[in-house]
Amino acid sequence: MSRSARAIPLHALGPDALRQIDNVLFAEREREKLRAEKKANKYGAKRAEVDGIVFDSAAEARRWSVLKLEERAGLISGLERQVPYAITINGEHIAKWIADFRYVRDGQTVCEDVKGVRTPVYRLKAKLVQAIHGIRILETKA
Template identity: 40%
Template sequence: MSLADFVSLPPAKKAAGNKYGAKKTRCAAGHIHDSASEAARCYELTMLERAGAICGLEQQPEFRFAVAGRPVMLENGQQARLRADFAYIEGGRKVVEDRKGMIVRDFPLRWALARALWPEIDFRVTKK
């Protein structure tokens, strides 16, 4: 490869990372989370479960949106969904929780749709 060929090469692409600076982090329970804040919350919830304050702790529960029995489809052919960080039972009621450093993009709309479609579930946002 000549120097001219080398100079004409396109620049190398940077590795994809989180645009908000969050780094994947392993919590004390061994799960990989999208941020240190989410990992810390997982540890808190794990301790609450061990103490008996909550039960049935789940990671990354997913809710697929459907209206009148028909799935809500996105333009790319995928079904619209909400993937939260945690779900658990507290006081006999299901709680779905998302840990947020900042609320961005379409999260408020997805959260509002989830609350309307599943009113029996307590949807919560916790901030770091």
Template identity: 40%
Template structure:
């Protein structure tokens, strides 16, 4: 496993010849491999690309296409597709890409992170709610 730092301070990790942006992303890859080996999912893809906006020209200026590159695309046993991004936090750029993705694609988009306190893998939206509730209870007591 080779490692180098990324812009968010996480370390790049290499497993099975694939380079992941963080240890947590590499850990999720291993989780997906286990799920596939145990017939819990059909299969998954690494770094699928989704076109959010075509390239265009306006007033003689060229504008590049906007793409969203997710961490994983999971094909479930029921035929549904879930697009997964492993994140510790939501960046402003991601919030915009998420809106564009949600409008254009039917797939479920999940942001997940790993928090031992809440039992392991958890969706970021759910984690935010749990933390908000915990903060309310702390203030109320």
């Protein structure tokens, strides 16, 4: 750091300076929210927020809420979201598939994907994930 640009501890700043910093940070967060909203999904899915988590679709957010209730009730355990699986063939990375949710039900690991549209790319990835990892994807309709 140069001599002219010394770090000043936050506690040394006055209330006006702290308010300005807070306003700048708030504006940056709001800009990020607007940017996220502007990115339109080509299939019409709208982003939704639950428990402070932003989901790619309202259907995925609703499913998360149901799975959280099931976890609290002890029906499932180890609930995770956005779990990546590599699609590697003959040592070469081809693609990756990201499970919307993964959890354990009745001793079995379940990989779940909330689907509104089953695209050709998704269908291919699902077959590859099953062949490579032995995972059968549970599809939940949006």
